[in-house]
Amino acid sequence: MAMILVVDDEPLQRDILTRILSDAGYEAHAADSGEEALEMARAMNPDVILTDLKMKRINGIELMERLKSENGFSMPAIIIMTAFGSVSSAVEAMKKGAFDYISKPLEKEMVLLTVKRAVNMVDILKKNRELQSVLYNKFGIEGIVGGSRWVKDVINLVKKVNDSPVTVLVLGESGTGKELVARAIHYSGTRSTKPFTAINCASIPESLLESELFGYEPGAFTGAGARRTGLFEASNGGTVFLDEIGDLPPSIQSKILRVLQEKELRRLGGRETIKVDVKIIAATNKDLEKEIKNGRFREDLYYRLRIVTIELPPLxxxxxxxxxxxxxxxxxxxxxxxxxxxxxxxxxxxxxxxxxxxxxxxxxxxxxxxxxxxxxxxxxxxxxxKGELKSGKGGSGIDIEIPEEGIVLEELEQELLRKAMAKAGGVASRAAKLLGMSYKTFWYRWEKLSVQNPSPNKEEVP
Ligand SMILES: Nc1ncnc2c1ncn2[C@@H]1O[C@H](COP(=O)(O)OP(=O)(O)OP(=O)(O)O)[C@@H](O)[C@H]1O
Ligand SMILES: [Mg+2]
Missing domain, CATH: 1.10.8.60 (Helicase, Ruva Protein; domain 3)
Known part of the structure; x- marks a missing residue:
């Protein structure tokens, strides 16, 4: 429920207004002077103040200015009530930041309408502020923490590219903050009020990825019922973050290139060319030049993407x-x-x-x-x-499930050896390397635990 503070030195006027507002469902309070209004406003933080202009000592405009100097942006909306015919003071009030004015004698409908508009505006401002602070805290440049030269360079680059339409390629190992940087570029730049859409190219099957990105027309393929807009279209004016771009199938690579070069696309099964304005930020932890050599990534797309490259070094x-x-x-x-x-x-x-x-x-x-x-x-x-900082250089990539209880170390070791051997394609020297053991030690453990036997009886293990 919105809170309204009525300020008037005439008791009758005050009472009528508070009653009208309470009847309309607002929480209405009254102050009989500018001084009292200041105190009440400080204590109660009303959404709207409906104040008479002419009052002894602190008048309506002064009240507004005092509040403004105390509150800055999170100010109540001020509606000034002026005597009939005093347009010039009403104009002055508006210039100094009043939300609106109403002239006396007051009409009930006019009062309610103006208050309602003011409440709506305050509501929107509040929501907007909350949203902004959530976005800023989480995704803005503020969210990129660290004082190293690297982090400073990254922040400088983000500031340079956030207002321009240029494509950005973010490179770095897993967990280095690629998505964080992409969001910071979007939310600190001119596109921040438009959508930011992240899509992981590696986790969606090729057929689906294409329709996700570009949308489709009815009947484009079996099962394509109604028309669907794709992510590029839905993100118009904003940013599309293409994560794991190294895994993008070749058929889609050329379509992305078209979005980049011509700023247009065609829905699946569609004839119409649709203009889109999206900033593309791509990320990968793959070596794209190697992918190009192996024929898995288009060179022309690569050159388009890497106009600005931000490299995030490992921690x-x-x-x-x-x-x-x-x-x-x-x-x-x-x-x-x-x-x-x-x-x-x-x-x-x-x-x-x-x-x-x-x-x-x-x-x-x-x-x-x-x-x-x-x-x-x-x-x-x-x-x-404890137990969080596992040793081993870079990790073997071999996962072992630890059972809840009754765990026997030998069993675990057996499993580890077997998995390493499988991962190494049966080449013992490679399996040994994966586990950081010498070839000799590996064979010794292997023989000792008779790993060849898929389910060795514990008793049989010496
Ligand atoms: N410089 C940083 N300051 C604060 N938080 C960071 C920083 N770098 C990374 N993080 C945090 O680390 C986590 C991983 O970051 P993010 O998801 O951006 O990594 P990524 O490079 O996209 O990883 P992946 O390749 O695995 O997707 C996030 O919670 C992110 O907020
Ligand atoms: Mg990521």
């Missing part, structure tokens, strides 16, 4: 960013979980600095998140990150 190459990131995630998860953890102790920070972070910033974030959850003092200590 292990910019460890000086770790303290700032840890602080940022600490705050983030304190808020999220309602915790009050103040710091991370020295030896944890040292462990972080020594670690090679195969999962980059995403992994660091997950480690801090978990630590915030399980920490039961105000300082994160080594116990809170």
């Amino acid at each position: 292990r190459e910019r460890k000086e960013d770790i303290p700032a990131l840890v602080g940022y995630f600490l705050e983030k998860y304190n808020k999220e979980f309602g915790r009050r953890i103040k710091r991370v102790n020295e030896s944890v920070l040292r462990a972080f600095a020594d670690y090679h972070w195969p999962g980059n910033v995403r992994q660091l974030e997950a480690v801090v998140e978990r630590a915030v959850l399980i920490c039961d003092t105000d300082t994160i200590t080594p116990g809170d990150i």
